[in-house]
Amino acid sequence: MVNRADIESFYRGFQERFSAGITRLDDGEPFTADIWARDGGGGGETRILAGGPHIEKAAVNFSAVHGETPTELSERMAAMGASFYATGVSIIVHPRNPYAPTFHANVRYFETDDGRAWFGGGADLTPYYLFEEDVIHFHRVLRGSCDRHPVADHAAWKQACDEYFYLPHRGEARGVGGLFFDHLTEDLDEVWAFQQDLADHLLDAYLPILEQRIATPFSARESLWHEVRRGRYVEFNLVWDRGTKFGLETGGRTESILSSLPPHAVWVYGHEPEPDTPEADLLTLLRGPARDWTAFPTGS
């Protein structure tokens, strides 16, 4: 049976392993830990790496909070008991090099005192320049975790990710997707085994791409494009991301919630890349139908 102590313990270890992996890649640049307590109960550890040689900003945040169910939460979840418990790890990595994609992932567990419990989470990739082999690698690793656990519905969760990370006001996907699952209330032992498998493979999914791209030479042109697209990342997180909006509206810890935002962003009126450029190719991809990135030969 899943239980809070095991989940918290795994999440703390996951936070440690993931941040250590990023630090190794970033020539030893360490994270700074900010340990905080929540007024209503519980707390967390927000780990930030800023200004490293390759990673401009990363956050690997653990939290385990509990207490009286906030009214807003109760209304959203259709009456969910008088008290709640929530734990999770949220990750964002914003590399400095425009050829290296941004990575985001989240694993979480929720319980209420009326006996309900569920898992949620996912991972997704946001490139600024498209390298198909990177995207295929990323999706294959996520699919691998799903394929090892019959409880995981890769096709549905891949589609949920494409639908979630979408900017209706731009008609653009935020990135090239990944996995998104939420409110998994059944078969909790199996879901928990899957979630641990996924968490254990997120460095495999992302680090090889980072290693491949972080030393690519780039100029002011790529930097401007990077910052314009980071503006879109801000737009998604502040306008559409349910977790961010909910956190900010219900008195969540603002600095932890907004640690997902890129270090810089730029807004240029009516910015459109020149036709037949790598920038235009990315936009065409993001404005088009989502692709099935694992429908390629998987013999590798």
Added chain:
Amino acid sequence: MVNRADIESFYRGFQERFSAGITRLDDGEPFTADIWARDGGGGGETRILAGGPHIEKAAVNFSAVHGETPTELSERMAAMGASFYATGVSIIVHPRNPYAPTFHANVRYFETDDGRAWFGGGADLTPYYLFEEDVIHFHRVLRGSCDRHPVADHAAWKQACDEYFYLPHRGEARGVGGLFFDHLTEDLDEVWAFQQDLADHLLDAYLPILEQRIATPFSARESLWHEVRRGRYVEFNLVWDRGTKFGLETGGRTESILSSLPPHAVWVYGHEPEPDTPEADLLTLLRGPARDWTAFPTGS
């Protein structure tokens, strides 16, 4: 009696006069006009100045749109007729110099085919460094327009502005306020006379402050603070501003709506200015109760 043709004509003239005033101050840097049509009816002219010597980004946007009332609008306004007409001018000025405040203003008029009509609008100032004399000047000019028109409730509209331009997740005001009024459905002729008076004095309210501050020497320290605070501006506009959210959610013209965003913004985890600095003084002001900036001797 107020009528659409007179209002549109005044708004177009106001757009022209305000953008000309900014261009004069910015050593002749011109605005670029982007004329657009709305699928459902009407259109507008978005005027952008970007990369001027003193003004990093400004938008002075006119629109006059009409058509079938969108379902979302009808629900928000509690059933408002089958068709609507809306016209307005929206202004944002983001100067390059951190000692020069950002300016925002808006005048608008709305009609429905069931015979209802109203005005709304306002103006507000967002400094990055506090110069009390600038803020007093700004509020006095706005109050002057109110004092000339008995229909204008300066105290209530000043308070509404303080309440509207507030970031609950930061516990901070966006800036030092100004005026905010909406849904003025009574005494439309008087309200219209007031609104024209206000529009005619917005250059007086802002330009002298700009002229005073745009040449102040500054270093990387002030620039970083400027960009961090511009991040707050983005947070307000994308998370809390009702007009922005509504526009993006109902298929408004994204580039025009988001022309209010600053050209650059920065997010630094847990950024707090050193105590006893001008940056800390500004934050203390923004985190404290709103001040009555016109309760000073007005003999000047």
